[in-house]
Structure formats: C-alpha cells, structure tokens
Amino acid sequence: MTKSEDTIQLFDQHVIPSYSRKPVVFVRGKGTKIWDADGKVYLDFLAGIAVTGAGHSHPKIIEAIRRQSEQLIHISNLYYHENQALLAKALSELALNGKCFFCNSGAEANEALIKLARLWGHDRNRFEIITMRDSFHGRTLATLTATGQTKIQKGFEPLPAGFVYADFNNLESVKAAITEKTAAILVEAVQGEGGVIPAQPEFLKGLRTLCTEKDILLLCDEVQCGMGRTGHWFAFQAYDIEPDAFSLAKALAGGYPMGAIVAGPKLADVFQPGKHGSTFGGSPLACAVALAMIQIIREEGLLQHATQMGERFKKGLQALVEKYKPYLVEVRGRGLMLGLVLNQPAKTLEARLMDTGLLSLATAENVIRFLPPLNVKQNEVDEAIDIIADTCAEWHAELTGIPLSAEPETEAEAAPAATELPTAPEAQAEPAAQP
Numbered sequence: 011m012t013k014s015e016d017t018i019q020l021f022d023q024h025v026i027p028s029y030s031r032k033p034v035v036f037v038r039g040k041g042t043k044i045w046d047a048d049g050k051v052y053l054d055f056l057a058g059i060a061v062t063g064a065g066h067s068h069p070k071i072i073e074a075i076r077r078q079s080e081q082l083i084h085i086s087n088l089y090y091h092e093n094q095a096l097l098a099k100a101l102s103e104l105a106l107n108g109k110c111f112f113c114n115s116g117a118e119a120n121e122a123l124i125k126l127a128r129l130w131g132h133d134r135n136r137f138e139i140i141t142m143r144d145s146f147h148g149r150t151l152a153t154l155t156a157t158g159q160t161k162i163q164k165g166f167e168p169l170p171a172g173f174v175y176a177d178f179n180n181l182e183s184v185k186a187a188i189t190e191k192t193a194a195i196l197v198e199a200v201q202g203e204g205g206v207i208p209a210q211p212e213f214l215k216g217l218r219t220l221c222t223e224k225d226i227l228l229l230c231d232e233v234q235c236g237m238g239r240t241g242h243w244f245a246f247q248a249y250d251i252e253p254d255a256f257s258l259a260k261a262l263a264g265g266y267p268m269g270a271i272v273a274g275p276k277l278a279d280v281f282q283p284g285k286h287g288s289t290f291g292g293s294p295l296a297c298a299v300a301l302a303m304i305q306i307i308r309e310e311g312l313l314q315h316a317t318q319m320g321e322r323f324k325k326g327l328q329a330l331v332e333k334y335k336p337y338l339v340e341v342r343g344r345g346l347m348l349g350l351v352l353n354q355p356a357k358t359l360e361a362r363l364m365d366t367g368l369l370s371l372a373t374a375e376n377v378i379r380f381l382p383p384l385n386v387k388q389n390e391v392d393e394a395i396d397i398i399a400d401t402c403a404e405w406h407a408e409l410t411g412i413p414l415s416a417e418p419e420t421e422a423e424a425a426p427a428a429t430e431l432p433t434a435p436e437a438q439a440e441p442a443a444q445p
C-alpha cells in the first residue's frame with residue numbers, strides 16, 4: 011500500500027464523507043507547485059479554490075504567521091488590538107470608506123451581510139433578499155437558502171423565509187422579484203460555482219441604479235472573485251459601481267481562514283453591541299496574515315500581474331477552443347478566474363488534467379474552472395496551456411475515434427505523438443515530498 015492509500019483509508023474510516031474527494035494526498039506546496047505524498051508534483055491552478063492567492067508558502071505569509079503567533083494569537087472581541095483596526099482601515103480604504111466586521115469563512119461573511127440587511131430593513135418592515143439563480147453563497151442554512159441552486163438546498167427544508175430568486179444578468183427578472191418587502195439584492199460580480207459567469211456591465215450598473223432609486227441595499231459577494239482575483243481588488247470595481255456592503259473570505263488572509271464584511275457609511279453602524287459576533291473573528295493572527303496579503307498584492311503588483319497572466323492564459327485557452335470545437339465551446343471569466351466551457355460533462359477532462367499534473371475544477375457540470383495564484387509565473391501559464399493542449403489532443407482523439415497519429419492536417423501541431431507528451435511538470439526532477 012502506498013503512503014497515499016494508507017491516508018485515504020484512514021480518512022474514509024474517520025472523516026464524515028461530506029465531500030467527494032479526488033484520490034490524492036497533498037503534503038507540501040511552494041508557489042504554484044504542490045506535491046503529493048508519493049512525490050508527484052502538480053501545477054496548482056485551483057489554489058484551494060481561490061484561497062492561496064499568493065501561492066503556497068509565500069515567505070511573507072509564513073513570516074506574518076510566525077511573528078504574530080510568537081506575540082499574540084487570540085484575544086476576544088471583548089478587547090481591542092491594533093491589527094484588527096489596521097486591517098479594517100486598509101480594507102475600507104480599498105473600497106466604500108466605511109467599516110468592517112471580521113469572521114472566519116465565506117458563509118459566515120454572507121450570513122453577516124444577510125443579518126445586516128435584515129436589521130437595516132427591520133424598522134422599514136422589509137426583510138426579503140433577492141439572490142440570483144445559480145449563485146453560490148455558502149452552506150449555512152441562511153446562505154444555502156440564499157444560494158440559488160435547489161440541489162444545494164434539497165433535504166434541508168424547511169428553509170429560512172425571506173429569499174427570492176431572480177435570473178442572473180436579467181434586470182427585468184430582478185425588477186419582477188422586487189416587492190414592498192425587499193430589503194436587499196445579493197449578487198456575485200462573477201459567479202464562480204455557477205460556472206464562471208461574469209455579470210454583464212448593464213446588469214450590475216442596472217442593479218445599482220435600481221437599488222438607489224428604490225432604497226434597496228446592493229450587496230456583493232466577493233468571497234471568490236475578490237482580493238485581486240479578477241485583476242481588481244474587488245470584482246465590482248471593474249464595473250465602476252459600489253455596493254452598499256460586500257463580503258470577503260477565501261484569499262483574504264492568503265490561506266489562513268478569515269472572512270469579513272466591508273460596509274459603506276450607510277450600513278457602518280447598523281450592528282450595535284450585542285447584534286452580531288464571532289469568537290474567532292478578526293484575531294490578531296488572522297489580521298496580521300491578511301495585512302501581509304494586502305502588502306504582497308501591493309508590493310508585487312499582483313493586480314496588474316493577474317490581469318496580464320489572465321489575458322495570456324485566456325488567449326491560450328481560446329486557441330484550443332478554436333482547435334477543438336465543438337467539444338470546447340468557449341472561455342469566459344475575468345483576470346485569473348477563468349472557465350473553459352465544454353459541450354459535455356467536465357469531470358473526465360478534469361481527471362485527465364490531474365493525472366497529467368494540473369489541478370483544476372469541474373464546475374456547473376460542463377465547465378473547467380481555473381483559479382491559479384495571483385503570482386503565477388508566465389512560464390507556468392505556458393506550461394499549463396501545454397498540458398491542457400496535450401490532454402485535449404488525447405481526449406479529442408478518443409471522442410472522435412480518430413487516433414492521434416491519423417489526425418488530419420494539423421497532426422503535428424494539434425496532437426504530438428503520445429511518447430512526446432510531457433508528464434507532470436518537473437515531476438521527476440523535484441525532490442521527494444518531505445515528511
């Protein structure tokens with residue numbers, strides 16, 4: 011039995027099976043690379059689903075954890091400490107000029123947005139929150155109800171009241187969902203779990219106008235698309251609009267668990283003492299790591315870098331779409347949040363990419379989602395494209411029944427002989443996994 015098989019067996023015996031896991035055990039990472047327990051190296055183009063935004067084991071993240079953990083890991087929110095104030099200042103200067111509340115995950119951040127909207131609406135006799143079909147907002151009861159996907163909600167009924175659904179990118183559908191009870195509209199500027207679908211500019215701008223006209227709150231879920239992922243600090247900034255509040259998590263502290271809401275002046279003082287809380291939220295340690303993450307994004311110019319690498323990656327993927335139509339349909343997304351749309355279930359291609367040493371994620375049935383770290387290197391983007399190209403060539407040959415060697419015209423370019431296919435990048439050259 012290999013080391014990985016040992017761990018998987020132990021896992022299956024003792025861990026509640028709420029995830030369908032891929033058969034790989036990871037032991038360490040550096041930058042965009044990650045090693046499994048058997049020494050194989052992968053290019054990590056998933057980054058823990060948009061979490062390790064500065065790559066694995068960034069020296070500044072390690073240093074922030076080390077330094078702060080030697081000093082003070084946790085106090086209670088009954089007391090003050092400087093890190094939380096500095097982080098709140100930094101985030102609210104990046105957008106909205108308001109105030110922040112800190113928690114530990116995306117669901118908890120969205121739960122805070124929902125409670126904020128409810129409390130704001132309470133004296134106005136408004137409590138309904140409109141969310142989008144195919145959105146994703148988390149797994150707590152309120153956030154799975156906000157999530158516009160029945161498959162996520164099934165089995166957990168009765169669901170909390172007060173959520174109404176509309177079609178994403180369809181302003182008329184949102185207008186039709188508004189009632190005199192509507193308190194807020196919650197939306198992702200780029201739907202992630204829904205299949206990497208960017209909001210159309212008219213839609214997001216239209217929502218802003220609608221909310222302002224009707225005194226409804228506009229709330230953005232930036233849990234996945236925020237913190238530089240789309241080449242902007244926050245994805246809504248590409249649309250030249252501001253929500254009344256937004257949620258953050260995932261990459262906020264570069265892999266250390268943290269969530270937050272940033273509320274504009276209108277909502278900054280709605281939560282008064284006793285109205286909301288979180289034991290671990292905004293600890294000295296979490297805030298120190300998030301401050302390091304903001305510093306990394308600034309000092310390493312990662313917003314611009316994510317834009318440039320995103321364009322390069324998108325171009326490479328688009329060339330493959332041209333070559334493998336109709337099996338590959340289109341590339342969509344913004345910055346380093348990209349989806350490759352297939353004309354069939356994406357799980358097979360995802361598994362093949364993983365075998366060849368590239369991590370991605372099949373999403374919304376027929377989309378392969380790529381979320382590399384913001385500091386992914388140009389040669390790693392090119393390497394990923396090579397892996398995808400080779401994998402697509404093999405996959406296409408199987409789908410069409412045309413053997414690689416017999417593929418017409420573009421044979422050499424589209425389908426290099428199987429013996430030339432690269433294995434996992436640097437798989438053999440890298441040192442074996444450390445214990």
Ligand SMILES: Cc1ncc(COP(=O)(O)O)c(C=O)c1O
Pocket residue numbers: 059115116117118120146147148149198202203231232233234235259260
């Ligand atoms: C847009 C969005 N919101 C909320 C969440 C929930 O975040 P968490 O898993 O940290 O609770 C996710 C997670 O994928 C997400 O993508």
